[in-house]
Amino acid sequence: MNILYFYTNNAQAVSLSSVMIGFQKQGHQVHLLTLCEEGELHKQVKQFGVKTSTFVISGKFSLIF
Numbered sequence: 001m002n003i004l005y006f007y008t009n010n011a012q013a014v015s016l017s018s019v020m021i022g023f024q025k026q027g028h029q030v031h032l033l034t035l036c037e038e039g040e041l042h043k044q045v046k047q048f049g050v051k052t053s054t055f056v057i058s059g060k061f062s063l064i065f
Helices: 014-025 040-046
Strands: 002-007 029-034 051-054
Touching: 002 014, 014 029, 014 040, 029 040, 040 051
Parallel strands: 002 029, 029 051
Antiparallel strands: none
C-alpha cells in the first residue's frame, strides 16, 4: 500500500517518524511531503527507505486565507 504523510515542518518528530518507519518495515511504500526544505525529519526517515519530497512555497503566497 502507498502511504503519504503531509507535514508542514522539517523538524524531527519522533511520533511521526516512528509511525512512518513502522509502516515501511511492514512492507508499505511510505512517502513524506513537506512544505519546507529538507531537515532532520527527512534525514531520519530516509535511512529506513521512506521516500521524501519537498515543496517550498516562496513569495507572498500563503496557505492561510
